Amino acid sequence: MKTRIFALTRREVLASFGASAAGLMVGGAGPLVTTQLALQARPTTLALRPGQPPTPIWELAAVSHLGDVRLKRGDRCEVVFRNQLPVPLAPVWYGLNRPAAADPLRGRAPTAPDATETSIISIPSAGTLLADFRLFEEGLQQPARPLPIIAAEINPVAIDRDVVLLIEEWRLRPDGTALPPGRDPKDTTPLYTINGRTSFELSAAANERLRLRFINGSQRSVLAIKLESHEVHVIALDGQPAEPFSARNGALVLAPGARADAIVDAAASASFLLHDGKEGRQVGSLVISGKQERRVPLAPPQPLPSNDLPDRLDLKGALRFDVALGVPDAGWIRPANFSTSSAPAFRAKAGRTIVLALKNPGPVASVLHLHGHHFRLLDKLDDGWKPYWLDTLAIEPGQTQRIAFAAASPGRWLIESVATDWAAPRLARWYAVE
Structure with a gap:
């Protein structure tokens, strides 16, 4: 695939998307592109120390979207990836199966610095996905933030709001800089954030039904996350539907890169508690303001539509x-x-x-x-x-x-x-x- 080298503003990116998609439609070769996504690997900063200068980090960002990246099951997505970092990189998608989701190490070279690559990715299933650079972490000069990607169900789910909660871990040196994973942490201090904030606040109305997409975006730690005083109904794990069940003691235990979708009916203000296996800490809060009036009481959470994985596995002939x-x-x-x-x-x-x-x-x-x-x-x-x-x-x-x-x-x-x-x-x- 030919690599193009250029710099684009967000407006130019969207304009180029339209021209590219139109070209595919006119050419008539293969299924049509139904959506576009512009990704950038770029430097940024994050406020990890209150009252102190922000910490330099890297990130995978979606410059084509103002908020969360939301695609749909069945989409055929044109992805334009621009590498503005000084090392070769490629986004790796987690939770996206099928041959269209080519892994970067399987013969496809990562994108060179200051280069751009265009690819087509099919979205065969609905679910919570994650894209990041963890396969290339040996070359990272700064820790890099991953990018949550939502593949929505074709038919809407009965909720009031859909919220992504990306949990990340950091190792801060005494000077406030952050250590990439795979290095000796020495005198660093662990720190955790939700959606890039050391003290996350989610505002909701009483009786509001929330779909919370918990993502363990950490690189090494198995984490337990809990919303106090609320029943947490799990409806999906790692982007695939599950028969709804209540999380034990209201806590979700997630390995690095794992995802869990849960239904929570907001009842009262409460804390988000995180445990990394060594100690617990408050990392955010749910704040209730106002009341959601309902004519009909909320029914128990229903199963999500199937993504067509098999009902049975032949273990005897495996x-x-x-x-x-x-x-x-x-x-x-x-x-x-x-x-x-x-x-x-x-x-x-x-x-x-x-x-x-x-x-x-x-x-x-x-x-x-x-x-x-x-x-x-x-x-x-x-x-x-x-x-x-x-x-x-x-x-x-x-x-x-x-x-x-x-x-x-x-x-x-x-x-x-x-x-x-x-x-x-x-x-x-x-x-x-x-």
Whole structure:
């Protein structure tokens, strides 16, 4: 794909979108583009220390959207990515399956500094997605903020408001600068934000029904988030619908990169509490102002429309593979050294059920992210599975978890693994569906 080098204002970006989409329509080659998205990798700052100068960071930003990025299931999206940072980068989409979501390490080079690349991405499913640069974190000179992306259901869900809550972790040096992940944290101090704020405030009316999209945008930490004095009904995990259930003690436990959609009926002002496994802290608040008048009482949350993942998996006829996380002689390498000429973790024919036994031999919890497919977490005896789909899983030290998925997306797909330690390197392998 030819790279174009130029600088664009937001107005010029939108104008170029129109011309590009019109060209595709006239040419008649392939399905039509239904929406456009302009992304930039750029430097910015974030106010992480009250009363102190803002902290320099990097970010993946959507310059074509004034608020949240909201696409729709079934969209065919033209994505223009402009790299305004001094290292090669490419956005990696999490939660987006199917071959159209090409991973940058599978033969597609990242975009060079001061260059622009255009691609087409299909949105086959509704759900909460995440795009970021974590596969390229070895080259980051500053920690980089990810970008939440919402793929909306075709038919509206019965809620009053849809709110994204992006949780991020930072390691601040004494001078106020931030340390990128994969480095020794030494004398840094951990800090957490919601939507870029150290003290987040969500205003709502009493009786307002909220869809809260919790995203653990941190790079290394498994986090528990809780809204005090409210029942939290989970309706989706990692961008896939789940049979609605109440979060235990009102808390959601999310691995790095994991997402959870929840329905909350605002009742009273309350605190958002966060626990990183070491200590708890308040990171925000829900503030009630006014009252939402309703003629009909709110019904219990209903299941989201299916994204057409299979109802059943053939465990008896499944192909089974053992995968030890983070073990160098098992084929794990740093993304900077990744090559698909290396041996795959496994190969499978399209349509087969795959069962992976994931073992964590390390001294701390390790996180796995499977690209290309969502999976079921199997029960201990392999006689069933949890009633939800995932693409990200944290595995405790010394433990083995088994997952299963239907190999429905042909291609070469990545598997990521990273220990829950700020200094730990991110590692990658790949698998093939043929």
